[in-house]
Amino acid sequence: MIDQSPLESVKSDICVEFDDEIQSKIVYESILLEFETAPDFRSSMTLELDGSKILIKIDAEDSTSFRASVNSAIKWINLALKINNLTN
Numbered sequence: 001m002i003d004q005s006p007l008e009s010v011k012s013d014i015c016v017e018f019d020d021e022i023q024s025k026i027v028y029e030s031i032l033l034e035f036e037t038a039p040d041f042r043s044s045m046t047l048e049l050d051g052s053k054i055l056i057k058i059d060a061e062d063s064t065s066f067r068a069s070v071n072s073a074i075k076w077i078n079l080a081l082k083i084n085n086l087t088n
Helices: 021-037 063-087
Strands: 010-017 043-050 053-060
Touching: 010 063, 021 043, 021 053, 021 063, 043 063, 053 063
Parallel strands: none
Antiparallel strands: 010 053, 043 053
């Protein structure tokens, strides 16, 4: 099967800003393991904490794997926020 995508690769830097540094650190520490252990067959993601911001770098081979990486990152962040809200 031949890949019909005109994109050779997709790279992006995403910045997620939180209310404060405490919240960003809680979310960062909650999702870091997911980023480190996620299968990286066609994409890679890195995570960095910068004060009240979490920086996500995605490097994907194609648009499909890029979209899957973005969806995973959003899902993990959203889940960490929901769990944190339940425990506070």
